[in-house]
Amino acid sequence: MNSRLYKAIGWLTLLVILCLVPLFMKQNYVLHVLITIGVGVVLANSLRFVFLTGQLSLGHGAMVSLGAYFSSLTVMNLGLSFWLALPLAGVFAMIVSFFTGYLFTRLKGFYFAMVTMFLTMVVQLVAEQWRGLTGGVGGLTNIPPPNAIGALGFDSKADFYYLMLAIAVISLLIMYLLEFSRLGLTLTSVRDSEALAASVGVNTRFYKVLAFGLGGFFAGVVGSFYCHYYSAVSPSSFTFMLSIDVLVFMVVGGRHRFVGPILGAVVLTVIPELGRGMKEYEPFIYAAVLLLIIVFLPRGLISLPEQVRILLRRGTSPSERAASAITRGSHRA
Amino acid sequence: MYVQDLLNGLTSAGIYILIALGLTLILGIVGIVQMAHGEMYMVGAYVVYLFSMSMGLPYFAALVISIILVGCLGIVVERLFLRRFRGDVEGAIICTTAFILVLQTAVKGIAGPSYKDIASPVEGVVEVFGARLSWEEIVIILVSAVLVVALLVSIKWTKPGQAMMAISEDLVGATLQGINVDRLSSIAMFIGCGLAAAAGGLIGATFSLEPFMGGFALTQGITVIILGGLGSVPGAIIGGLILGLIDGLLTPQVSPTIASIVGLVIVILILLFRPKGLLGYE
Numbered sequence: 001m002n003s004r005l006y007k008a009i010g011w012l013t014l015l016v017i018l019c020l021v022p023l024f025m026k027q028n029y030v031l032h033v034l035i036t037i038g039v040g041v042v043l044a045n046s047l048r049f050v051f052l053t054g055q056l057s058l059g060h061g062a063m064v065s066l067g068a069y070f071s072s073l074t075v076m077n078l079g080l081s082f083w084l085a086l087p088l089a090g091v092f093a094m095i096v097s098f099f100t101g102y103l104f105t106r107l108k109g110f111y112f113a114m115v116t117m118f119l120t121m122v123v124q125l126v127a128e129q130w131r132g133l134t135g136g137v138g139g140l141t142n143i144p145p146p147n148a149i150g151a152l153g154f155d156s157k158a159d160f161y162y163l164m165l166a167i168a169v170i171s172l173l174i175m176y177l178l179e180f181s182r183l184g185l186t187l188t189s190v191r192d193s194e195a196l197a198a199s200v201g202v203n204t205r206f207y208k209v210l211a212f213g214l215g216g217f218f219a220g221v222v223g224s225f226y227c228h229y230y231s232a233v234s235p236s237s238f239t240f241m242l243s244i245d246v247l248v249f250m251v252v253g254g255r256h257r258f259v260g261p262i263l264g265a266v267v268l269t270v271i272p273e274l275g276r277g278m279k280e281y282e283p284f285i286y287a288a289v290l291l292l293i294i295v296f297l298p299r300g301l302i303s304l305p306e307q308v309r310i311l312l313r314r315g316t317s318p319s320e321r322a323a324s325a326i327t328r329g330s331h332r333a
Numbered sequence: 334m335y336v337q338d339l340l341n342g343l344t345s346a347g348i349y350i351l352i353a354l355g356l357t358l359i360l361g362i363v364g365i366v367q368m369a370h371g372e373m374y375m376v377g378a379y380v381v382y383l384f385s386m387s388m389g390l391p392y393f394a395a396l397v398i399s400i401i402l403v404g405c406l407g408i409v410v411e412r413l414f415l416r417r418f419r420g421d422v423e424g425a426i427i428c429t430t431a432f433i434l435v436l437q438t439a440v441k442g443i444a445g446p447s448y449k450d451i452a453s454p455v456e457g458v459v460e461v462f463g464a465r466l467s468w469e470e471i472v473i474i475l476v477s478a479v480l481v482v483a484l485l486v487s488i489k490w491t492k493p494g495q496a497m498m499a500i501s502e503d504l505v506g507a508t509l510q511g512i513n514v515d516r517l518s519s520i521a522m523f524i525g526c527g528l529a530a531a532a533g534g535l536i537g538a539t540f541s542l543e544p545f546m547g548g549f550a551l552t553q554g555i556t557v558i559i560l561g562g563l564g565s566v567p568g569a570i571i572g573g574l575i576l577g578l579i580d581g582l583l584t585p586q587v588s589p590t591i592a593s594i595v596g597l598v599i600v601i602l603i604l605l606f607r608p609k610g611l612l613g614y615e
Contacts, residue, residue, distance in 0.1 A: 106608055111563070290428070
């Protein structure tokens, strides 16, 4: 119970620090990087939410794209307020996810991953082709910023930063509560053994579709934020490489823990920024980091302390190591 | 008119089949999703460019050298990295995505980002059934047909080929029969990457080369193997023919984008009714 309290205090402190950042950091560049991290965190965690049922989705690019186009089109053509368009974009992406998820969830493993990847490509191609609605390859430009609300006028980066922070905190909170509720247990039971879950009366397909849809909701919300932040959206903004990037955040951070994708998004957004001085060879650093982590820390960055502890314990007897391995294994699958 | 489109479709199909056969072999035997397969294709095209244009070797000699060199690159990559990711879909995707970055950046750094052209080995146009077909396209169709037949024959009639089929059908069973899975993984990686290099070298004679040409090859290759059934060699051939003919027959009627959309939607629909692809099995 105490460790839980400390954890909560730690997270709250972090939140307070994040709230205070714009007061001290006036550079737009820092805020922009932080906003990019926020986008990555929400996407990676919503992908992990889908992954709770064991489904590897590469359809996140499609959902972000749908959210972005829905939001910008309703705001620009129908004059809807941004504050209404943002959740509606999420709902729109969720409905599409429910529908496609219902069709796709009968496919398993790699087939599911690839079909969702095709979905991303189809959405991108349709956006290129449907010039009357989406502006074709050039996309939509001059998307208005969110309407002013209270002290937030959305004329500076700091305002967008606070909006992103709010979206990230609320989304993470919802996903955290869902994961550690009865629903979360049901979802992981579908991942661990679908046949067993079904045999005790869990409607596995329903829960798979539900997880896919809820993951799509957050992706849609992020898409809506994205297009109003950049004030432009085009088909090339959300290729299937976006889905791959999000997957990389999740796996490199650690797919088995809630904090994993957060860590992955932070580290992997910051590294390319640090490598900017390398110019065209910057991808080498990124690739090297990916290879190092995936080879030496297959369970992600989050397992680094555990791995270090194992290395330090090399001196102890094999039986002790085995015992500690067993307790670690049972701690969290 | 349709003969023309049909032959164009066959040309695309030849390339798709070469790419997809490599992907499906690697998936079935090495047990990983090779996201950097398109980059092997790209590197293959650049090696052909290096030997035929810069060093003045004949085109077909350069093609053979390219197949061997890229195949060896495949063995190195498999030996050092891919082996440990057997059965780990996410890990394999991440690892091979890193290779995409490495190979693209390396080629861009060495050869430069500009477009490169390989002079075609044989010039001219022939008339077949009233259709005008360039020799380049005939070379693509012939070479890919020869390679596919050679692969089918070696799978059917050689011991390593049969061992590969055994592994793709049942890994544990094959191991229990004394099949050296690691050695065959290397061979499969050599063949797969070599076929990708062949496809890249062949396409290089008709289209320009650029460091990011691999993305297209990867998506087409994955579409084909999903359509045909993962790990199935005949499936890759049939899938490649279907996708190539969709390309050839549909593109002249509608825009290339719509042709791609139709292709992807057809694959999604087929999967909904046959979740393991056309020729896939449990």
